[in-house]
Amino acid sequence: MSALNERTERYYTLYKDNIKRISESSSPYINSFREAAIGRFNELGIPTKKNETYKYTSLDTFFNHDFKSCFIPVAQDFVKAEEFRCDVTDLDAHGIVLLNGFYPTIHDKLRELPGGIWIGSLNEAAKKFSKKIEMHYGKYAEDDKDGLVHLNTAMASDGVFIYVPEDVVLKKPIQIVNLVQSDEDIFNQHRNLIIVEKNADVTLIVCDHTLSPQKFLTNGVTEIYVGENSHFDIIRVQNEHNNAGKITHTFIHQERNSVASSNNITLHGGLVRNSTHHYLGGEGAESYSYGLYLADKFQHVDNYVNVNHAFPNCTSNQLFKGVLDDMATGAFNGRIFVRKDAQGTLAYQKNSSILLTDDAKMDTKPQLEIYADDVRCSHGATVGQLDENALFYLQSRGINKREARLMLMFGFAHDVIQNIKVEALRERMDNLVMQRLKGELSRCASCMVKCG
Amino acid sequence: MLAIENLKVEIDGKKILKGISLEVKAGEIHAIMGPNGSGKSTLAAVLAGREFAMVTEGTVTYMGKNLLDMPPEERSKEGIFLGFQYPIEIPGVSMVNFMKTAVNEHRKHKGLEPLSASDFLKMMRDKKELVEIDSKLANRSVNEGFSGGEKKKNEIFQMAMLEPELAILDETDSGLDIDALRIVANGVNRIKRPDTSAIVITHYQRLLDFIVPDVVHVLYDGRIVKTAGKELAHELEKKGYDWIKKEVDKNNLS
Ligand SMILES: Nc1ncnc2c1ncn2[C@@H]1O[C@H](COP(=O)(O)OP(=O)(O)OP(=O)(O)O)[C@@H](O)[C@H]1O
Ligand SMILES: [Mg+2]
Numbered sequence: 001m002s003a004l005n006e007r008t009e010r011y012y013t014l015y016k017d018n019i020k021r022i023s024e025s026s027s028p029y030i031n032s033f034r035e036a037a038i039g040r041f042n043e044l045g046i047p048t049k050k051n052e053t054y055k056y057t058s059l060d061t062f063f064n065h066d067f068k069s070c071f072i073p074v075a076q077d078f079v080k081a082e083e084f085r086c087d088v089t090d091l092d093a094h095g096i097v098l099l100n101g102f103y104p105t106i107h108d109k110l111r112e113l114p115g116g117i118w119i120g121s122l123n124e125a126a127k128k129f130s131k132k133i134e135m136h137y138g139k140y141a142e143d144d145k146d147g148l149v150h151l152n153t154a155m156a157s158d159g160v161f162i163y164v165p166e167d168v169v170l171k172k173p174i175q176i177v178n179l180v181q182s183d184e185d186i187f188n189q190h191r192n193l194i195i196v197e198k199n200a201d202v203t204l205i206v207c208d209h210t211l212s213p214q215k216f217l218t219n220g221v222t223e224i225y226v227g228e229n230s231h232f233d234i235i236r237v238q239n240e241h242n243n244a245g246k247i248t249h250t251f252i253h254q255e256r257n258s259v260a261s262s263n264n265i266t267l268h269g270g271l272v273r274n275s276t277h278h279y280l281g282g283e284g285a286e287s288y289s290y291g292l293y294l295a296d297k298f299q300h301v302d303n304y305v306n307v308n309h310a311f312p313n314c315t316s317n318q319l320f321k322g323v324l325d326d327m328a329t330g331a332f333n334g335r336i337f338v339r340k341d342a343q344g345t346l347a348y349q350k351n352s353s354i355l356l357t358d359d360a361k362m363d364t365k366p367q368l369e370i371y372a373d374d375v376r377c378s379h380g381a382t383v384g385q386l387d388e389n390a391l392f393y394l395q396s397r398g399i400n401k402r403e404a405r406l407m408l409m410f411g412f413a414h415d416v417i418q419n420i421k422v423e424a425l426r427e428r429m430d431n432l433v434m435q436r437l438k439g440e441l442s443r444c445a446s447c448m449v450k451c452g
Numbered sequence: 453m454l455a456i457e458n459l460k461v462e463i464d465g466k467k468i469l470k471g472i473s474l475e476v477k478a479g480e481i482h483a484i485m486g487p488n489g490s491g492k493s494t495l496a497a498v499l500a501g502r503e504f505a506m507v508t509e510g511t512v513t514y515m516g517k518n519l520l521d522m523p524p525e526e527r528s529k530e531g532i533f534l535g536f537q538y539p540i541e542i543p544g545v546s547m548v549n550f551m552k553t554a555v556n557e558h559r560k561h562k563g564l565e566p567l568s569a570s571d572f573l574k575m576m577r578d579k580k581e582l583v584e585i586d587s588k589l590a591n592r593s594v595n596e597g598f599s600g601g602e603k604k605k606n607e608i609f610q611m612a613m614l615e616p617e618l619a620i621l622d623e624t625d626s627g628l629d630i631d632a633l634r635i636v637a638n639g640v641n642r643i644k645r646p647d648t649s650a651i652v653i654t655h656y657q658r659l660l661d662f663i664v665p666d667v668v669h670v671l672y673d674g675r676i677v678k679t680a681g682k683e684l685a686h687e688l689e690k691k692g693y694d695w696i697k698k699e700v701d702k703n704n705l706s
Pocket of ligand 1: 490
């Protein structure tokens with residue numbers, strides 16, 4: 001092996017120092033991926049701006065930091081987390097609380113929800129559902145060029161597992177609240193696997209909150225399988241402090257006639273980079289990729305979307321909007337890939353951003369690779385200021401400028417929020433967005449987790 | 453109520469209004485007519501507080517106060533309403549939320565408590581009936597996807613909600629079919645109280661059959677070049693503006 005650069009070396013050392021402990025708690029099947037993955041990571045390293053899909057995002061401030069350890073939870077950590085006495089009081093959702101992305105491993109390592117849905121720790125599930133995991137684990141996270149995906153495959157010690165059997169329709173959403181909390185700076189990697197079998201219908205909402213001021217870096221990978229005719233929605237609410245870096249990689253694999261959506265709502269965070277991959281793996285599949293980013297100060301939010309039309313007659317739609325204030329920067333890169341035989345494809349993409357200051361900056365780039373001829377495809381991007389005419393219209397009715405600006409920003413953002421199907425959730429998101437725009441958001445006030 | 457004195461306005465260094473003087477007393481209806489591009493909308497916008505136009509000279513006094521000192525929202529709360537020639541579409545902002553915010557700002561200004569949700573909805577219902585607006589429109593985003601006529605009716609609906617002292621209606625009749633024109637005109641007449649005033653900007657005499665003006669002004673090239681009674685509108689309808697333009701140009705030469 002040729003000499004690794006200093007940074008790659010550092011993460012490789014972290015791997016070598018911890019791999020024994022990591023492997024001990026994982027299943028042999030999951031462990032079987034690790035060696036090849038770290039090898040590939042060593043070739044690729046941490047992505048830099050030279051990497052096409054990270055062109056507008058520098059990971060340096062977070063990855064150059066010397067995290068002394070990677071987070072591998074032990075029972076004692078969860079006991080500590082419980083000291084926050086977080087009650088799950090919300091009745092509208094099936095709630096689960098995680099610590100730094102990990103499912104508590106002290107009680108209920110795997111629990112059953114109505115309809116035979118299972119949710120729990122991936123390691124625990126690897127015992128009970130070993131066949132399912134062998135069928136799906138590592139099959140969808142195939143962004144071969146992104147070193148961070150490989151680093152996660154090599155080192156993630158655990159994560160969340162959700163299994164939704166055939167024909168199950170879950171009316172209430174599942175809500176995962178992930179508390180990010182530690183006494184020292186940590187780098188943490190978790191790995192989630194969600195299996196939705198055919199004819200099922202489930203909504204998942206994942207909320208991230210930092211609870212302590214330490215420097216955090218998260219590199220999480222989620223693989224999602226959506227079976228034939230199923231509906232699956234994942235909504236992510238990211239609310240972390242300015243010293244937190246969050247990198248998510250979500251891979252959604254869809255079978256025929258399934259409908260899946262992803263909605264990344266970034267309310268706050270130092271550095272956020274979401275990559276969302278939609279694989280339309282059967283005729284008639286529909287995928288929706290939404291995102292909303294509200295950033296200020298020196299925050300940076302990057303959304304990379306990769307839609308792969310592998311079969312005929314599928315539909316995809318991307319809608320990403322954001323408001324950038326102060327010196328905040330944003331990036332959007334939406335790829336639409338249509339294979340030669342994916343005739344009858346409909347693929348849409350839209351990205352709009354509002355810059356509130358001259359210093360805020362947005363980079364947006366569509367990337368279309370279309371090899372079929374019967375394709376309807378559109379894409380558009382706008383970057384602009386608040387509409388002066390609309391502002392005056394509101395003011396002319398007696399609404400003061402501050403309020404009018406808020407209303408316009410809210411209306412702009414609502415375009416994304418309105419795609420959330422569950423009404424209670426939609427209203428809650430509207431409230432959070434309003435609070436954020438007013439600068440009043442600390443912890444999500446209406447969150448089901450009441451800590452104190 | 454409103455006194456405009458020698459008002460001069462520029463847009464991007466270009467002189468648009470070249471010395472307008474006009475007085476509107478309580479209870480009066482003034483019509484302003486005039487060829488395209490003569491400055492009618494600019495005058496309306498300046499009165500409502502639009503900032504793109506720069507006032508270089510003159511004064512505007514409204515209810516004894518210096519109007520030009522007030523931000524647009526203040527003017528609205530003090531009773532000025534502008535019906536836009538081209539109402540703005542605002543996606544994502546619901547009519548209900550928009551009007552509730554506006555009405556409550558007006559109430560706060562008058563020292564009143566905000567309306568309860570049910571009182572507000574009742575008010576919406578009553579006013580919709582008053583101006584005969586399709587009730588579904590009020591559930592949508594502000595003007596979004598409204599037809600031209602629906603947008604104009606929506607202006608009148610907003611006016612009914614805010615009950616202004618001085619309504620400035622900029623071509624609210626353009627693009628309306630005959631029935632809609634009657635609805636809009638009736639709406640204006642129903643909202644009008646004996647002591648409230650209106651400035652009605654229009655190109656067509658037919659609106660003035662419904663909303664009968666006390667005075668008709670002709671604005672041409674940034675100046676009011678003729679002021680007369682309502683019969684002037686009939687004359688313009690028949691003869692167009694050429695004779696006025698000729699008159700003005702002749703005077704300018706001499
Ligand atoms: N934002 C602007 N920038 C530059 N010029 C403008 C602007 N708005 C208006 N003007 C110019 O000012 C002049 C007067 O326009 P205004 O809209 O007031 O006319 P109007 O009398 O309302 O015409 P119409 O009957 O067509 O509505 C026109 O020459 C117009 O081009
Ligand atoms: Mg005009």
